[in-house]
Amino acid sequence: MEPDDKELLTTLFHAAIEAADPENALRANLPSEPRGRTVVIGAGKGAAQLAAAFERLWHGPLEGVVVTRYGYAVPCERIRVLEAAHPVPDAAGLEATNALFEAVRDLTEDDLVVALMCGGGSALLPSPPGPLTLEDEAMLNEALLSSGAPISVMNAIRKQASRIKGGRLAAACHPAKVVTLVVSDVPGDDPAQVASGPTIPDTADRAQARALVKAWGIALPVRVAAWLKGNDGLAPLPSDPVFSGNEVRVIASASLSLEAAAARAASLGVPAVILSDSIEGEARDVARVHAGITREVVARGRPFARPTVILSGGETTVTIKGGGKGGRNTEFLLSLALAAEGIGFSAIAADTDGIDGSEDNAGAFADGQSMARLRRVGRDPSALLADNDAWTAFHHLGDLFVPGPTGTNVNDFRAILIR
Template sequence: MSPDDRALLSRLFDAAVHAADPETALRRHLPARPAGRTVVIGAGKGAAQLAAAFERLWDGPLEGVVVTRYGYGCPTERIRVLEAAHPVPDAAGIDAARALFDAVRDLGPDDLVVALVCGGGSSLLPSPPGPLGLDDEAALNRALLASGAPISVMNAIRKHVSGIKGGRLAAAAWPARVVSLVVSDVPGDDPAQVASGPTVPDPLSLADARTLVASWRIALPPGAAAWLQRPEAAAPDPRDHRFARNEVRVIASARLSLEAAAAAAEAAGLPAVILSDAIEGEARDVGRVHAAIAREVAARGRPFARPVAILSGGETTVTLRGAGGRGGRNSEFLLAFAIAAEGTDLAALAADTDGIDGSEPNAGAFADGTTAARLRAGGLDPVACLGGNDAWTAFDRLGDLFVTGPTGTNVNDFRAILVRQRLNT
């Protein structure tokens, strides 16, 4: 890949992340000051940055607590920042969930709760219900992540196996008014799906959750499976009177970030198209489809004229097939893309806007039409790496990992493909 293409792809990613900057996003959505107290709560990989931005913008007294992933904290003055494990929850997450409940206890109707919610909150707020413990919730997370089910399905199940998700935290804050300011990382931007909706109830019922488990053939651990058969597993109904005064606002999303990246491409003299901001499916399959579209554009100028930057967002999934492989959904997407794009002049970047692809320290990776050949020349079989879910090793060997560190926001995956020249077929 040329240095110019790598630099442009990086600029497009930066434009997408900047569009979801916490202070920029919050400024347009601040609620009115209440007559009583203002309590800030929150969860997600960008929660600390949201809390710091809210402190800078809020004209009045406030207090509160938010939880973020280990290493994602930042300095705050009045809002306490806790850290816990992601993507598999730990005991610190249980303590954080309790701290959020403590923060909203004994509030009155004149008080305001501001919930800063973004992606990652599902894992950061374990609250095992009934007889279940942390091991049960961790086992549930591992089973869901390995299932290949879309995030909407995983969250629909999670919120019925929890003491905090599915609106339960907002119900505990009643009679205070709750305003949820949500940075969406889910396809379709349904705020009830972000972080499994700790302050936003969902109409999907317990029966719906059971149906999803069966239809996706998810092998739930015994504790979670047994709990889902109990009537008390049902999450609160959105029509519950405790939610009547609450408000929900999506303040940043993949759509807005992709539009910002498209504008950045246009400013660089390259036309841009957005396929979708809500693409789901198996990462490797989505990668192959993106490669097929890009090859069609390069070879025949359809469905888009070349040159062009092809952009997309959403959240793919990875079904674990290998043992010991390393890599997240973006690197897996990109390795499948690279195999299908071998021999072309295509260049691509796929990365998570929060700066972390799965559990690895990279946001994603770069790939082009030479990636597969360079891997073989270096002693790695790209097809075998893909088969073993070991995309991180492949891109690390080439020096093509894309490392940003925590970005302070999370609006899902970002993918950009540059189609510069005609492909000879």
């Protein structure tokens, strides 16, 4: 890949991140100060950055607790920042969940709760109901993550096996007003899906959750499957009066970030097109569709003329069948580079929170010659893809993208540059 191409693609990624900057996103969405207390709660990979920005912007007294992923904390003066495990929950997450409930105890109708919610909150807030244990919830998360199901399906099931998700935390805040400020990392920007909606009730019920488990062939832990067959601890519905007067605002999203990246590309002399901000599906299959579009542009100048940058967002999934390392964005790129091998393109795919999968990279770079270079170092691209080992592929190429934690999370960012 030409250095100029890698620099341009990196610039577009950072333009997308800047559009979701916590302080900029919060400034235009601050609620009015209450007569009573202001309590800030929150969860997600960017929750600490949101909390720090809220402290800088809020003029009145405040208190509260937010939980973020290990290594993602930033200093706050008045809001406690707790860390827990992601993507599989741990005991620290259970303690953080209890701290959130404690923070909203004994509130009155004069008080205000500001909930700062962003992607990653589902795993960070374990709270197994009834006879279920933390181990059960961890096993549930592992089963969901390896199933290949879209985030909406995973969240519908998670909400039925929790004491905090699906609006239950907001119900605990009653009679205080709850204003939820959401940085959306889900396709379609449904705020009830972000972090499995601790402060936002959903219409999905337990019967629907069971149907989704069957439809996607998800192997649930035995005790979780038994719990879903019962009617204990049902999630509250949006019509419940405890939610009356609450507000929900999406303050940053993939759509806004892709538009910012497109504008930055145009300012650098390269027209950009946005395919969609809500693409879902198996990462390798989505990549083959992107490869087909890339081939068509290169060969026939349609549906877009060259030069162009093709942008897309959303959240792909990976059905884990091998034992390799990687994430959905590196797997997307490996499949893209195989399907568009020999074609003149350069691409980046990265998670906007700075971490793709289990390693420290956000994603990677690829071009039409990546697979040939990989073979020259003695690695078989097809075998690596079959083993879900995209991280190893791009590690050998020296093309991993490692920006570090970004402080926000608006899902996947993909850009394909065709000169």
